Amino acid sequence: MSLIKSEKLTFEYIRRDEEGNVEGITRAVDEVDLDIQQGQFIAILGHNGSGKSTLAKHINAILYPTEGSVWVDGMNTREEKKVWDIRQTAGMVFQNPDNQIIGQVVEEDVGFGPENLGVPTNEIWSRVEESLKTVGMWEYRKHSPNKLSGGQKQRVSIAGVIAMHPKCIVLDEPTAMLDPSGRYEVIRAARALNDVEKMTVILITHYMEEVIFADRVLVMDSGKVVMQGTPREVFSQVEKLKELRLDVPQVTLLAYELKKKGLNIPDGILTTKELVNAINNCR
């Protein structure tokens, strides 16, 4: 059974002028069909305003579809009484770490979620420990979140979500405000959740390098899913991605340029190692 499924998911914003009259309607998500299985690592790419975040907000019932439906673990997000179950199933981490941390001490912040679910105290502490260990922040449990770096704060936010034991975690541009080492830490934590904990991960990002490990990549434009496939399939289409205001990883681009110049290099090279091998193999 699929964990997250949508059929013809459409979401429209109604734009109003100052007097409240309707000026027009923007279709932010346009008939999207999703089918995400338990344990997959899904990446969503798309330029600013392509509808990625609006789509993501449907997965934990922050937004409801204007038309079509979304099911999370079999629950339709329209069913109001299921809202809390849905949010417990699919947790979300946002772009700015400073907007998501409320506790004065790291371990308290992480305990906030399970506490609100009514989890018994002993169980809360064991969940806090296990979550902080998963993201590699256990040694900072007594620290004040204010003194942490961006990457560390973002990992605490992730721990806060996984302490609620969701089946799926949605990361909406979690690395946009971080430096390279912070980005690396967060992506490593996300991959570990998927590899070790078998949690379903949905990663929204602008950094092409971060998605090469995904099982499947979806590319959005004007609210529609316009490309999807494995990272290799998607990044083989350099020209098409450029038309969509996107990029490919630098290594892929280098391989593509070399191929254009006549070297016999396969499409969709993703890593330095693959490129070196390809160069070795071409006469």
Added chain:
Amino acid sequence: MSIIFNHVCHSYDTDTQLKTDALKDVSFKIDDGEFVGLIGHTGSGKSTLVQHMNGLMLPTSGEVYFDGKDISDKEYSLKELRSNVGLVFQYPEHQLFEATVFEDVCFGPKNLGLEKKEVELRAFQALKLVGMKEELFYQSPFDMSGGQKRRVAIAGVLAMKPRVLVLDEPTAGLDPKGRDEILELIKKLHDEEKITIVLVSHSMDDVANYAQRILVMNKGELIFDDTPKNVFKHVNELEQMGLAIPQVTYVMHALSEAGYDVSTDISTLPEAVTEILRIKNR
């Protein structure tokens, strides 16, 4: 017209237990018309350094000279310095506040005490310079896309007619196309308007492609001050500082380790293409 840092130190919370040295004996000179990249890990002192450039902060010891004058001098006009050195903060679009794009860009020059006509002329020129279409001038900046808002914010600084433009992470949070557009705009300001550029960035690829010179900060110290080629030779040191080198440079290093006779000081894509074709005799 140059910026000189002469043994600049800056400490926060001096005379307390919490004293931290954010800048430690930093010395360098930026000349007219340069395009300098400034890189460093979060907390390396980049932002503190940048705020010294237009006098938002003054050195605890050492001197900062702009155009030959010490900015810590009692008679020195910091207001004049700030109109000469424009600072574009991270996420500058958060600072937009006026009802229309045009009014927002007018705010800076208006505060310089210029006449209305001159203020509006400057705002017009600045918006043209960042490639904003005239029909958008009287729109609310809040209805625009992220990339457009950022252009408006940059125009607001350009309307002050600075000779030096310091940009702190100007591409953060933009999609790849938006990022390229902002970088091309910065390049145009440098090449055509002859504005000195200091680009603070986490992205080694951006810095390698645009800057002529790179300053690397670590723990408050200036570690490297050299051309991109020479700086990116120090792979291990940069990685230890939590920084990365451009991806194509990694490829060249990997080829070298695989036994190819390639130069490893390559940092841009076209150079890498040429070099790989050379070893393959094409």
